Amino acid sequence: MSKSLDSRTPVATVDVVIVGAGFAGLSAADRLVNTGASVLVLEGRDRVGGRSFTGEVAGVKVDLGATWVSPRHTAIRDLAAKVGCTTTPQFAQGRNVQWLAGKRRTYGGTIPPVSAAGVVDMARIQMALEKLVGTIDVDAAWESPDAAWLDSISFGEWLDKKRALPSTRALMTVVSKVQWGASPGDVSLLHALRYIRAAGGIDHMLDVDGGQQQDRITQTTQEIAVRLAQQLGDRVVLNAPVRRITQNGQGVIAHTGSATIHAKHAIITTTPAHRAAIEFEPALSETAEGLTKTWRMGALSKALVAYKTPFWRADGLSGEAVTDTGTVFITFDVSPAENGPGVLMAFCDPRVFDGFSPELRRSRVVQQLADLYGAQANDAIDYVDHCWGTDTFAPGGPNPAAPPYASVTYANALTEPHGRVDWAGTETAGEWAGCMNGAVLTGQRAAERVIARLRGESSK
């Protein structure tokens, strides 16, 4: 029997306690509730959605975190449909802007044009990368044939070994900063290959049409989580950071600062790094401890700038840009309509962003948009941003930036249950690790494993 938690009931007893109300935790809860199990989802933040977070600019709801779904992301799409959320195609008509090495040009297609030698070099590096991606076991990259070697160098060192030209390196650096919130030199080659494999290859990872940037959720991605949490009702408890989990042969006890939850099993959906904020008794294995210490989260920041209209469209521009100069390194047009406010979304480098005042952050972004899209970009009517690396609770994102040796040494602990504690969260996914889709799948699968264990226990 489920018991909701509030100040009057600081002790609750349920079948399964779930840590984290992101897509993994909410999906696990949804699956468990549908089979009749009692659950309580404990969320440390004052909101649900985790790395999906809605902001507002010029009255338009915007995604400060996760934004896009691919046509192949069927789990998150199904979940969105179930709660009445819809998709909007990512606007991609017109020419893209490139501002690399101080030079502005426009181009069509996904990969920005460089010199003839640059185009050849980019194709050479992409082919070499795809060849390595093909050797990766998506469910256990660290057990792939050359895992030890691939995890012994960073993505950046591999680009050096391959003598990648500066233009190729500049583009790969943008990819690395967006995917792992870190430079290529900070990420293991094996880690990078695992995420590219999980994302369906480099083209699917970067493309709009048919790729991971194809559609946005019209109501914002966090709204899916908000609606699912509403369905779960008082089974979701906010402001409840789990500090300690103890267990014995009969069950687990989760302790927040002010409440104690007794359960038969626990599902923990935090990122690997954030598992370290929970004290486990019995303690985690050395491998599991190592995972929490080495799989540090990367950092990425996002800014959304509103204009009266999407003026760049009139100039034949898509609103998509890539640049290696300054704070912003990628932009997209996320305007709600042709004649409504125009909204540009900009990915920003936290190292030249997060430490500045809100006014300075805004002026740097707007200035750069003016470089990319012309003087009209100075006439911003509203602005909002979010620095994921400086969140006070569970900081970092989009993904971990695991350095060399961290995967072959510790990644087995991503999914290895710790007694009655099971793990979920996008990092534990094989295919679609790093996306909302992966998070949903891991939550559902963890729920299935726990349901099987509950059934096994009740039949004894």
Ligand SMILES: Cc1cc2nc3c(=O)[nH]c(=O)nc-3n(C[C@H](O)[C@H](O)[C@H](O)COP(=O)(O)OP(=O)(O)OC[C@H]3O[C@@H](n4cnc5c(N)ncnc54)[C@H](O)[C@@H]3O)c2cc1C
């Ligand atoms: C800037 C950015 C852009 C992104 N873009 C995309 C995109 O376009 N498409 C896409 O598919 N994905 C994108 N992602 C990734 C996507 O957001 C994640 O893959 C997904 O949301 C992860 O869900 P999750 O449930 O696994 O983890 P999370 O969303 O991180 O949820 C884990 C939850 O656990 C909570 N928690 C942590 N520790 C504790 C504790 N001790 N006690 C209680 N609660 C705790 C956290 O507060 C959090 O709510 C992006 C992410 C970021 C940051």
